[in-house]
């Protein structure tokens with residue numbers, strides 16, 4: 079009797095590979111392709127007040143499709159549980175990688191940080207702010223590429239623009255000055271990710287945090303004043319980009335467009351960061367053909383069904399066939 083009958087025949091569950099907060103993450107094999115996936119299992123009873131984080135994460139991940147963001151393949155909801163079927167990242171957390179190497183040299187930190195900036199540029203372009211960027215939320219795939227996870231705290235401020243304007247139309251007399259500032263208020267919501275990337279880059283290059291203190295109010299004081307020290311091994315270039323990210327005033331903090339072409343990031347690459355998604359908008363013919371043959375449907379019927387993006391088993395099978403193709407494996411269902 080399988081513990082999770084909802085997965086029977088669809089996914090072959092293996093060991094637990096991690097747990098975080100209100101979730102357990104297990105390795106599994108997608109039955110039709112044999113591809114490895116990560117299954118994030120959450121029990122609705124223990125979620126309680128955290129439930130909105132799950133619906134936020136699912137809604138956000140359904141809209142995000144990028145080479146440096148952990149892909150959501152399928153959502154299974156029962157009356158007691160959520161199952162998120164996710165892209166498997168065998169090399170685990172970037173956090174553990176930094177700890178294992180004490181700290182990274184500039185060249186290695188640059189490779190990782192370019193991928194992190196690309197992922198953040200993409201989610202900002204999609205209208206989302208992640209708001210929880212840290213090494214624990216950056217995983218590594220089999221080629222040591224960055225995969226951003228955990229969208230439970232992300233916000234879609236642009237979506238908030240309407241409610242922002244509604245507030246002003248409603249009772250402007252009670253609206254705070256930053257609400258009236260409107261555009262600037264929204265821009266600042268996105269700037270929080272730049273600050274976190276500054277802390278991230280510092281951690282990559284130093285192996286410890288710029289702002290740290292056992293006493294939480296001392297820690298807040300350091301953050302609010304932006305006071306941190308730079309170890310002697312940091313180059314002038316590294317110190318300069320970190321200081322542009324760790325600007326206390328969000329208006330003075332470097333913007334994503336400026337970051338994408340910053341000399342510290344383009345050094346030895348000599349090209350601005352290619353942040354756009356490498357996934358094509360149109361459907362992949364080989365995958366559609368293989369799915370149509372396997373399900374005894376026409377290509378047209380298959381394209382119509384996939385285009386509904388129901389995040390059901392069919393969506394997962396399409397994405398995993400595409401993963402196989404991108405890894406140079408045969409586009410075949412078992």
Ligand SMILES: CN(C)C[C@H]1CC[C@H](N2C(=O)N(C)Cc3cnc4ccc(-c5cc(Cl)c(O)c(Cl)c5)nc4c32)CC1
Pocket residue numbers: 095096097098099101103116118148164165166167168169170171214215217227228229
């Ligand atoms: C401490 N964290 C907040 C949670 C921790 C849970 C295990 C996970 N993991 C590991 O710790 N390995 C060691 C292996 C591993 C392999 N592939 C994974 C693929 C996806 C995810 C994942 C986990 C969560 Cl909580 C998500 O929200 C999303 Cl969108 C994705 N975790 C994976 C994962 C890393 C993060």
